[in-house]
Amino acid sequence: MRTAFLETLVGLMRSHEDIITLTADMGFSVFEHIQKEFPTRFINTGVTEQSTVGIATGLALSGFKVYFYAQAPFATMRCFEQIRLDVAYNHVNVKIIGVAAGFSSNQLGISHFALEDVGLMRLLPNMTIFTPGDPIEAEWATKRAYIVDGPVYIRLTKSDSPVVHVNKPTFRVSRGIKISKGNDISLFVSGSLLPMAQEIVSSLQRKNIHAALISMPTIKPIDREIILKEAKKTGKVITLEEHSIIGGLGSIVAEIIAEEGKTVKFHRFGVPDKFTSVTGSPEYLLQYNGLSVARITKSILNLLKN
Amino acid sequence: MTNNKLSDLQKKAKEIRRTVLSMIVGAKASHIASSYSVVDLLVYLYDYVLRIDPKNPQDPDRDRFILSKGWGVSALYAILAKKGFFEQRLLEAYCRDGSKMIGISTRNGIPGIEATTGSMGHGLPIGVGMALAAKLKKQKNRIFVIISDGECDEGSTWEAILQAGHHKLENLVVIIDYNKWQSFGRIKDILDLEPFSRKWQAFKWAALEIDGHNFKKIDRAFSKIPLVKNKPTVIIAHTIKGKGVSVLQDRNEWHYRTPTEKEIKIAKEELSL
Numbered sequence: 001m002r003t004a005f006l007e008t009l010v011g012l013m014r015s016h017e018d019i020i021t022l023t024a025d026m027g028f029s030v031f032e033h034i035q036k037e038f039p040t041r042f043i044n045t046g047v048t049e050q051s052t053v054g055i056a057t058g059l060a061l062s063g064f065k066v067y068f069y070a071q072a073p074f075a076t077m078r079c080f081e082q083i084r085l086d087v088a089y090n091h092v093n094v095k096i097i098g099v100a101a102g103f104s105s106n107q108l109g110i111s112h113f114a115l116e117d118v119g120l121m122r123l124l125p126n127m128t129i130f131t132p133g134d135p136i137e138a139e140w141a142t143k144r145a146y147i148v149d150g151p152v153y154i155r156l157t158k159s160d161s162p163v164v165h166v167n168k169p170t171f172r173v174s175r176g177i178k179i180s181k182g183n184d185i186s187l188f189v190s191g192s193l194l195p196m197a198q199e200i201v202s203s204l205q206r207k208n209i210h211a212a213l214i215s216m217p218t219i220k221p222i223d224r225e226i227i228l229k230e231a232k233k234t235g236k237v238i239t240l241e242e243h244s245i246i247g248g249l250g251s252i253v254a255e256i257i258a259e260e261g262k263t264v265k266f267h268r269f270g271v272p273d274k275f276t277s278v279t280g281s282p283e284y285l286l287q288y289n290g291l292s293v294a295r296i297t298k299s300i301l302n303l304l305k306n
Numbered sequence: 307m308t309n310n311k312l313s314d315l316q317k318k319a320k321e322i323r324r325t326v327l328s329m330i331v332g333a334k335a336s337h338i339a340s341s342y343s344v345v346d347l348l349v350y351l352y353d354y355v356l357r358i359d360p361k362n363p364q365d366p367d368r369d370r371f372i373l374s375k376g377w378g379v380s381a382l383y384a385i386l387a388k389k390g391f392f393e394q395r396l397l398e399a400y401c402r403d404g405s406k407m408i409g410i411s412t413r414n415g416i417p418g419i420e421a422t423t424g425s426m427g428h429g430l431p432i433g434v435g436m437a438l439a440a441k442l443k444k445q446k447n448r449i450f451v452i453i454s455d456g457e458c459d460e461g462s463t464w465e466a467i468l469q470a471g472h473h474k475l476e477n478l479v480v481i482i483d484y485n486k487w488q489s490f491g492r493i494k495d496i497l498d499l500e501p502f503s504r505k506w507q508a509f510k511w512a513a514l515e516i517d518g519h520n521f522k523k524i525d526r527a528f529s530k531i532p533l534v535k536n537k538p539t540v541i542i543a544h545t546i547k548g549k550g551v552s553v554l555q556d557r558n559e560w561h562y563r564t565p566t567e568k569e570i571k572i573a574k575e576e577l578s579l
Contacts, residue, residue: 040442051431051465058435063366082462085425086432090413
């Protein structure tokens with residue numbers, strides 16, 4: 001995903017002279033060529049997330065479109081108040097790129113995990129949020145962020161995520177993408193767990209359960225229509241995300257369904273409301289938090305039985 | 307500075323303080339002393355330094371002015387109105403129901419207000435961004451930011467100071483309203499900033515200390531900016547919180563209180579021409 005972002009960004013910077021990229025000292029071995037090609041429009045501001053958001057705002061108020069790149073916990077949480085007051089309130093063209101979100105920095109522990117970022121960004125008026133689930137979605141989100149008038153948060157996870165969209169779908173802001181059809185249950189996924197969601201769908205298929213799979217690369221504004229349509233059609237709605245179960249996709253879908261007075265079977269799969277104080281591979285950490293194909297498939301089968 | 311120019315500035319500063327008094331009293335608002343502390347600097351800046359056309363306040367080539375200590379905004383509103391950025395009668399809406407004349411500098415369409423500040427440590431980073439933008443666009447405009455001494459507690463302020471020195475932003479001028487008070491008490495008792503000037507110099511800034519109420523000193527300082535080529539400039543202005551009215555001066559309660567009838571009477575007498 002990160003590679004797709006970087007390649008797309010270079011292309012954008014070549015064709016749009018009003019783009020400035022700021023990094024808070026992140027990007028060793030990946031940003032060097034951008035730095036070389038754009039010595040004035042690429043600025044490493046050092047480890048200064050808070051003031052960098054202010055600087056990005058000053059640049060944006062002067063007519064530039066700014067991509068601000070940092071690790072997700074520091075890009076969103078260290079400087080949340082600056083994002084709120086400087087970026088979101090002023091509705092400026094600052095595109096915040098949070099890399100290594102979720103458990104991507106698996107070995108580094110809680111300081112480097114970002115499991116609350118979507119929830120925080122979602123609280124802010126004017127903010128558009130993209131949570132790409134594969135390199136194709138990441139490329140779209142990076143390009144789209146340039147066109148969106150105002151602040152954007154792009155949540156990027158692992159650098160080596162596989163391509164899911166073999167055929168490039170038609171993307172639109174605030175549109176969910178139906179990846180597979182099914183009438184038994186609707187599975188909504190945002191971000192890094194898209195490949196896992198596909199596996200869950202296959203594993204349900206083997207049990208003769210036909211799941212509709214919908215990828216949600218835009219978290220805000222959300223595709224309300226597709227959520228309600230699926231709720232009506234299957235009456236069973238599942239959400240999946242590498243984020244706290246509070247504040248992310250699961251919360252959003254629950255709010256929409258509850259407000260519409262729909263009675264559905266519903267379950268949120270995400271990271272439970274507790275800190276993870278162990279290390280391990282990304283797969284291990286997900287599993288530690290109950291997020292594996294086998295466990296989720298089993299839970300879904302139980303849900304369908306009751 | 308000629309005597310005429312000096313007496314004109316002094317007269318204007320008194321007038322602005324009178325306007326601020328009526329705004330604050332009318333709205334039963336706070337922060338009168340924070341405004342009085344910067345009135346003289348603001349009057350001078352808008353008369354002699356800032357290249358901003360009230361008739362064309364969005365001109366891309368204008369100088370930018372950010373009042374990072376946004377709680378002193380009543381003084382700025384009074385000056386902007388006097389300069390013709392908007393109508394004088396708008397001042398009556400200060401801090402009233404539904405008004406855009408908010409008690410903290412807020413970018414909400416009021417001509418002349420460039421940034422939303424008041425949360426401390428925001429104005430200078432934005433100013434650094436604007437200075438970088440001007441440099442990239444090869445524009446001749448300059449960026450002026452007034453920060454408070456209390457704001458120099460904030461890490462984001464020092465991050466921005468480091469950044470501006472590193473990038474040699476000579477188009478950036480910071481003026482510190484060094485009135486020696488922060489919210490809860492004296493700066494030196496809470497979190498001492500001294501040696502203040504040397505700290506900025508160590509961060510690759512050119513620094514100058516002046517009496518922030520002495521127009522001759524202010525005039526001399528601004529005639530020299532940028533103080534040093536390839537360096538941002540900081541003018542540390544020693545000021546008195548509540549300057550101009552004896553009962554308001556150098557007392558921390560005036561960060562919060564609204565003057566009583568008796569105090570208003572004294573203020574009006576002392577501010578009469």
